Amino acid sequence: MRMIFPMPWQSLILFVVWLLLNESIAPGHLVLASILAIGIPLLLRGTQLHRLNINKPVQVVLYALKVLGDIVSANFEVAVQVLGPAKSLKPGFLAIPLDIEGDFPITVLASTISLTPGTVSAEVSIDQKWLYVHALNLVDEAGTIKEIKERYEQPLKEIFGC
Numbered sequence: 001m002r003m004i005f006p007m008p009w010q011s012l013i014l015f016v017v018w019l020l021l022n023e024s025i026a027p028g029h030l031v032l033a034s035i036l037a038i039g040i041p042l043l044l045r046g047t048q049l050h051r052l053n054i055n056k057p058v059q060v061v062l063y064a065l066k067v068l069g070d071i072v073s074a075n076f077e078v079a080v081q082v083l084g085p086a087k088s089l090k091p092g093f094l095a096i097p098l099d100i101e102g103d104f105p106i107t108v109l110a111s112t113i114s115l116t117p118g119t120v121s122a123e124v125s126i127d128q129k130w131l132y133v134h135a136l137n138l139v140d141e142a143g144t145i146k147e148i149k150e151r152y153e154q155p156l157k158e159i160f161g162c
Helices: 008-022 027-047 057-083 103-115 141-160
Strands: 092-097 119-124 130-135
Touching: 008 027, 057 103, 057 141, 092 141, 103 119, 103 130, 103 141
Parallel strands: none
Antiparallel strands: 092 130, 119 130
16 A cells, blocks of 8 residues: 555645646546545655654644644734834844754744744754844843743744654
């Protein structure tokens, strides 16, 4: 079965997305969706260096909802900060010690931080032990680091088991 479906979830997503994009379940679209759902993962299977293990798939959904909510609320906070007096802003850089390991989990953490308005990931240290982040309004450095670690890094550690 792994020979035909090396990436079963991606195949399922490709199949469903193709049908949704075409708004049809006509036989021709079903056949083409099947060909794409089988063919694309077969062509790409050699590009994966290792399989990504997601230990808690339900946590992924909860994490995505948390990030979405944070994006919405941070937009309002940043709007208030930007429209307020410029002298009240205290931009700065943070060095966040990383407890998670692996390129993909660190990338997800850095992307999450960059997606949330008011913060942007600037760099990951060569040894992947530190993530450097720029904050638009850095009032409490230790509190911001603690919030990022608890709110984003800890759930990612559970999701990816690192």
